[in-house]
Amino acid sequence: MSCDGAGTAAAWLRVAEVVREHRDELVMLDREIGDGDHGENLRRGFDMVADRLTSAEDDTPRAVLRLVASTLISTVGGAAGPLYGTALLRAGNAIGDRPVLDAAAVAAALTAAVEGVVARGRAEPGDKTMVDALQPAASAAVAASERGATIAEVLAEASAAADAGAHATVPLIARKGRASYLGERSAGHLDPGARSTALILASLAASAAS
Amino acid sequence: MSCDGAGTAAAWLRVAEVVREHRDELVMLDREIGDGDHGENLRRGFDMVADRLTSAEDDTPRAVLRLVASTLISTVGGAAGPLYGTALLRAGNAIGDRPVLDAAAVAAALTAAVEGVVARGRAEPGDKTMVDALQPAASAAVAASERGATIAEVLAEASAAADAGAHATVPLIARKGRASYLGERSAGHLDPGARSTALILASLAASAAS
Amino acid sequence: MKKIINDPATVVTEALHGMAAAHPDLRVHTDPAYVVRADAPIRGRVAVISGGGSGHEPLHCGFVGPGMLTAACPGPVFTSPTPDQVQAAVASADGGAGVLLLVKNYTGDVLNFETAAELLAADGVDVRTVIVDDDVAVRDSLFTAGRRGVAGTLPVEKIVGAAAESGADLDTCERLARTVVASVRTMGLALTPCTVPHAGEPSFTLGEDEIEIGIGIHGEPGREKTRLAPAQDLVRKLLQPVLDDLEWQQGDRVLLFSNSMGGTPLIELYLAHGSAAALLTERGLLVERSLVGPYVTSLEMQGISLTLLRLTDELIEWWDAPVSTPALRWGR
Amino acid sequence: MKKIINDPATVVTEALHGMAAAHPDLRVHTDPAYVVRADAPIRGRVAVISGGGSGHEPLHCGFVGPGMLTAACPGPVFTSPTPDQVQAAVASADGGAGVLLLVKNYTGDVLNFETAAELLAADGVDVRTVIVDDDVAVRDSLFTAGRRGVAGTLPVEKIVGAAAESGADLDTCERLARTVVASVRTMGLALTPCTVPHAGEPSFTLGEDEIEIGIGIHGEPGREKTRLAPAQDLVRKLLQPVLDDLEWQQGDRVLLFSNSMGGTPLIELYLAHGSAAALLTERGLLVERSLVGPYVTSLEMQGISLTLLRLTDELIEWWDAPVSTPALRWGR
Numbered sequence A, B: 001m002s003c004d005g006a007g008t009a010a011a012w013l014r015v016a017e018v019v020r021e022h023r024d025e026l027v028m029l030d031r032e033i034g035d036g037d038h039g040e041n042l043r044r045g046f047d048m049v050a051d052r053l054t055s056a057e058d059d060t061p062r063a064v065l066r067l068v069a070s071t072l073i074s075t076v077g078g079a080a081g082p083l084y085g086t087a088l089l090r091a092g093n094a095i096g097d098r099p100v101l102d103a104a105a106v107a108a109a110l111t112a113a114v115e116g117v118v119a120r121g122r123a124e125p126g127d128k129t130m131v132d133a134l135q136p137a138a139s140a141a142v143a144a145s146e147r148g149a150t151i152a153e154v155l156a157e158a159s160a161a162a163d164a165g166a167h168a169t170v171p172l173i174a175r176k177g178r179a180s181y182l183g184e185r186s187a188g189h190l191d192p193g194a195r196s197t198a199l200i201l202a203s204l205a206a207s208a209a210s
Numbered sequence C, D: 001m002k003k004i005i006n007d008p009a010t011v012v013t014e015a016l017h018g019m020a021a022a023h024p025d026l027r028v029h030t031d032p033a034y035v036v037r038a039d040a041p042i043r044g045r046v047a048v049i050s051g052g053g054s055g056h057e058p059l060h061c062g063f064v065g066p067g068m069l070t071a072a073c074p075g076p077v078f079t080s081p082t083p084d085q086v087q088a089a090v091a092s093a094d095g096g097a098g099v100l101l102l103v104k105n106y107t108g109d110v111l112n113f114e115t116a117a118e119l120l121a122a123d124g125v126d127v128r129t130v131i132v133d134d135d136v137a138v139r140d141s142l143f144t145a146g147r148r149g150v151a152g153t154l155p156v157e158k159i160v161g162a163a164a165e166s167g168a169d170l171d172t173c174e175r176l177a178r179t180v181v182a183s184v185r186t187m188g189l190a191l192t193p194c195t196v197p198h199a200g201e202p203s204f205t206l207g208e209d210e211i212e213i214g215i216g217i218h219g220e221p222g223r224e225k226t227r228l229a230p231a232q233d234l235v236r237k238l239l240q241p242v243l244d245d246l247e248w249q250q251g252d253r254v255l256l257f258s259n260s261m262g263g264t265p266l267i268e269l270y271l272a273h274g275s276a277a278a279l280l281t282e283r284g285l286l287v288e289r290s291l292v293g294p295y296v297t298s299l300e301m302q303g304i305s306l307t308l309l310r311l312t313d314e315l316i317e318w319w320d321a322p323v324s325t326p327a328l329r330w331g332r
């Protein structure tokens, strides 16, 4: 896959499919410790992303991310809409106007994404949120890129770290988001936002590898 | 059992117990083709009857029936309250002020009771109501009394006829009362009011025989 | 059975205590049970009185107040009140201009109100009775108990109450009540049964995709068990028999009253209302007034009923007139 | 799942069509979704705007009208609205005297309204935000998401809306909102879960004699699963943490708001209200105002919440002021 705007758009079109495939799983996870809408919120948002991306002309990677971000902000709602939206806006700003991405840009984008989510949502690692998937993903990406890895390798390591981070949310007691209202009853469940972050990164990594 | 006012009061106290014992059965029957309150309506009414009868001084059989009637009218509600109330008012009028009942008076009382129910509720035999128990009971009582039977025998035959009449309501399609709203779906169920009529007569017959 | 109660036998009395606490402009009596507006009796005004089994709240006690009922008699859950309740309500509501009893057509209600009316007439009260029987699910006939009174009772009480409030005499109120009864039709459906506290068990059972069409308001099963369908099909199934039952002209004005049986979320009720309004408009009727909410209920039952009232200028005037009760309030 | 709907994806839009059909004095928009009173914008009046996930009806759209909200933004079921909805609502409601956003304290609602507020401020609109967090079931802390906004949102909207209607300026409205938020506390329980249309399954499961205490309004389980108990014990269980949370003096005047979660019969709600009023009176509080009904709901959930608002002369004046919305109406 090329790492220009068209390639970025193709990768996010694939993310939209993955979200649709996992809609029910995310709904189910959110029903357990939230309000059962996370999968539907993202499905609604990414369906619109898919609509707009296919009708959008080719553009820079940053423009693609901005389009995805603003679409998610205006269609997802809930906590995930503004958080993913901010993450992608910041990621876009971090990569600037370069026409083609490189490994360092991807690492910088992920780092900016985490910072954006934390700035908005004020969750710390261990609070049982998407930060627990995104933060290790960004760290892994930075480490890999500093080692001289390719984009595909960077995203593969980020994806693996996100997946591990997501699963590590299971025993945690939530301190942010709806799950926090359950207190100790939130332990024993996978955080839906951490899971969707892991799914998105896995999809991006798969696109980069193909 | 004596057939004076005290005996009549004792017999109706026993009826009150029988109604309490069969409350749940009558609720269940009424839930199937009505609104599930017949047993509770009668329980509420006859509990009050029991209260008032025990505190009432000895009196004529007619006075006892009037007390039962007015208590049922003011506490039962629903269709059964005014119908049983009217039946007992008319029955009381039919026996007049005699201090002790005889077989003919009992037969006349039952006949007056049916007439009262029909005058108020305008149900005909076969409409799947309490008339289907009360009407054959009155006929049987008249026949027995004309044959020279005792009070106990008259009530035994009336009770048997009421029981048969009640069970004969099972296949009928209701044309009066709530069960009529079900149309054909009312068939296959015992009418709760016919059942309570049969229970009351069985209890009166048992008291007379003791 | 899951209910917020202390004892099935005291539910009605305890709920009346709650009404008394919540509504200082009502006088609430518990023995015998009736609710009357605090400023009654009003000299020279017709008293409009209704009542029936409890479990249909806010019907009837929630409709007591200026512009609607003068008093109401709540029976036990799903059981008509007794004549002495009606007599006591009349005694405290009668302003000397006569009494109009509005009675839903059920054998129990009719017999108990009839008994009360006889006793009141014997005491010299000028009392009239109008029977409400708006439910098209039940075929009417001289040989049956006739149609039930269901959600159409609300517009009867509202319109007659408004006229009585403005000083209309007993003849006028009675005539108006008969006009509304003749012009109002309802049909309902249930998605779930309800549980009467003293019965302890649901009134019927339904499979996961079954509904009852043609229900009354006492948790009784309907005429027909059928499959759950999309909202627009359900709405058509309810409106068709209502439309078939009265003769309608293009351009007829109607009140569309979308009623929840108690447990239906308002979002579904509004959805059904929008669907019903669209269908009526398609048929050339003018939806001039709307009412949407849980007004004539069957405890926690999920389901809806749709009521159509054919409007005239006179009925619109009384419908729009100010009303100030716990459950229905507008104008002034 | 049994619901009167056509398609889970179109529930909110179709319900808004029903609102439009039922309430001609509201302007109802569906893309983006918001409801605004028909006479807005009103020159020189503060616009009071709220919103949140759907499924809590009549909150918020049912509270749009004179004396309460200027506009409201309904999100998908149990999902906060998006910033563009808020921007569009503000654009059609802003009368030039500033905009007050009343937001229930959920991460999603706060973030989406915050985003909208930033964009509006950048456009030069004088916009303030007040967060409602009345739910005592959740322990408050700097390190958590904080308390939820639940039924206490209603008195905030009513009181601030009345002040704005009378011409109070933005500072006054904001201060009043903060005063009400500081004086109102709520606690709720559920007897049954609810089913979100797009989820298709109940939000939790409960045994035949189990209840959830300390629920929010999104079908989420509460803090504690416990046994069903008599109504008076349940009422005490809800009121105790509410009473413990604020300092109360003998003779304090309160509004007691008994709210149904949607599926609880009104007869049970009144019963609970009577029980709660008696308990408060016993504790030396004066129940000066009452509100009883299904106002802040969770779809068809059976359950109740009890809200106490400490009253002052000022709050009573605004509470009593005329209001004319689909769901709350009195005065004038």
Ligand SMILES: Nc1ncnc2c1ncn2[C@@H]1O[C@H](COP(=O)(O)OP(=O)(O)O)[C@@H](O)[C@H]1O
Binding pocket: A030, A034, A035, A037, A038, A039, A041, A042, A077, A078, A079, A080, A081, A083, A117, A120, A121, A122, A123, A128, A129, A130, A131, A176, A177, A178, A191, A192, A193, A194, D078, D079, D080, D107, D108, D109
């Ligand atoms: N303050 C926060 N910071 C970071 N992530 C959060 C925060 N609050 C919630 N989340 C994430 O959002 C997810 C829930 O998203 P979603 O269900 O779409 O929104 P809502 O909770 O409003 O229904 C949670 O699983 C969690 O990962």
Ligand SMILES: Nc1ncnc2c1ncn2[C@@H]1O[C@H](COP(=O)(O)OP(=O)(O)O)[C@@H](O)[C@H]1O
Binding pocket: B030, B034, B035, B037, B038, B039, B041, B042, B077, B078, B079, B080, B081, B083, B117, B120, B121, B122, B123, B128, B129, B130, B131, B176, B177, B178, B191, B192, B193, B194, C078, C079, C080, C107, C108, C109
């Ligand atoms: N018109 C009538 N004539 C005679 N009996 C009737 C009539 N209508 C109803 N009933 C009797 O009343 C019984 C129901 O009584 P009950 O359940 O107490 O009253 P409701 O139907 O008002 O709930 C029926 O089973 C039937 O036997």
Ligand SMILES: [Mg+2]
Binding pocket: A030, A034, A035, A036, A037, A038, A078, A178
């Ligand atoms: Mg969620």
Ligand SMILES: [Mg+2]
Binding pocket: B030, B034, B035, B036, B037, B038, B078, B178
């Ligand atoms: Mg019955």
Ligand SMILES: [Mg+2]
Binding pocket: B035, B037, B078, B079, C053, C078, C079, C080, C108
């Ligand atoms: Mg009954």
Ligand SMILES: [Mg+2]
Binding pocket: A035, A037, A078, A079, D053, D078, D079, D080, D108
């Ligand atoms: Mg949500």
